[in-house]
Amino acid sequence: MAAIGNAFKIPQSLNAKVPAERRGSGRDDVRLMVMEGEDVHHERFSSLPDFLNERDLLVFNNSRTIPAVLKAAAGNREVEVRLSRQLDDHRWEALIWGGLFSAGDELMLNEGVSAVVTGTGKEKPLIILAFSISGVELMDYIYRLGEPVRYEYIDSAWTLDAYQTAYASVPGSVEMASAGRAFSWNLLGKLKEKGVKTAFLTLHTGLSYYGHDRWPNPEKHPESYHIPKETVDLIRSVKKAHGRVIAVGTTVVRALETAADENGDLTEAEGITSLYIRKEYRLKTVDGLITGLHEPEATHLEMLTAFTPEHQLFEAYRQALKRGYLWHEFGDMNLILRKNVLQ
Incomplete structure (x- = not known):
């Protein structure tokens, strides 16, 4: 991952310091970069339904942030x-x-x-x-x-509500499962109207940064998860209909890929995962990913190369930097759709 890690630098001005709703817009009004093969589109997150269809399934992490x-x-x-x-x-x-x-x-x-x-x-x-x-x-x-975990790029102390997704229900994460932050109830309603299905699992996130330029070793970073039977059943039915399973966040990818067998089949599962996904990894269940924009040192960035070739990912990130996309939990979003999936 050194090639990407050394290939770009995030200017301080692109660190999102303020929640979108405090910048005068809604949560779902952040920008959205859509990547499908070599095609890159620049939209608003509220346009997400335009890129999904009624056979698709969004899988969310319903873990709720605690003041850790x-x-x-x-x-x-x-x-x-x-x-x-x-x-x-x-x-x-x-x-x-x-x-x-x-x-x-x-x-x-x-x-x-x-x-x-x-x-x-x-x-x-x-x-x-x-x-x-x-x-x-x-x-x-x-x-x-307790107070929410706040890193140095955030100037002001925000209440715990700023670090929750709209649908979070199971307390346990010390940092927000932030890929879902941009979903408003209005947007969820529009997705339902279009026929896009939704399902939930739980993965409680640990600290993603230890300070002083120290990050967790992804192979020594266990996190607990639970995938309920109703989510397994939905994934099976969507796969049978040649729909796409789209993970809302890298946490969802880790949980689903941990529980899947070599053929991509799932069963109800609960346990601990330390799965580290990189470009050599063959994705078994997940066909797309909604995520934030990741700093070059983050291991989540390497997971993205399992969805799209490294050179395409870097080109898209170059565009994001040029267009002034915002990074971190209050920032803009990225949808990656694997090109070889039946639609």
Whole structure:
């Protein structure tokens, strides 16, 4: 992926700092770059129904974002705890922003809650924190005192609602499954009128950035997922009718491709995935992808080369940069349709 990673740079001016609805437009008014083979179209996201048909199925991740940043004290130091992945009813993998910690170190949080470092996470710099409260009490504490994860390109603190998709229903992600953010209820209604089908699965996202130019190792970045039977049944019926299964987000791709057998058939599934998809990967179930625009260091960018050749992806990104597309969770969108899929 080094060729693409070194081939472009995102100007600071193209970091989306403000949600679309706070820029004077609707969520579905962000721009949409549509890629189908060598054909590239530049539209608005509200025009998405024009590129889909009644045989198509959109699969959404219904995971709901939690306010995963907690303030804590370690001795005389103030630190920030960024939760990444829930391990059980009282333990989380987490990133502590503001120092290095070892097993046995204790953090003091508000309201008398404490957390002890019990070990290292799946990869550095994540650690495992055991909280002094658990279950519903701990989740209630997180919701009352936590804040959304906010990276340095966002100047202002936005409420948790800004980091939710319209249809999110299952709490657990520490970052928004952002590919679905541009879907408004109005747009979902228009897709339904056209006959486009919708289905849902759940994948809880972990931290995508560890700070100081550190990103997760995609092969050591487990995330929990659940694909219900009704979604499996819909995918089977769409495939039988030669329709397209279009993933709304890289999280949906990971979940579906993890659960699919070599022939692309699915069964109801629940578990942990560390699937790393790159250009050599043969997609078994997913025929298209709706996603945001990815920075050159992001491993999600490499997943896109499983859908379209690297040179075509780079050419489209060059156009996006020239046209001033916005990056990150509040930014513009990209639809990639595999050219060889029956329609």
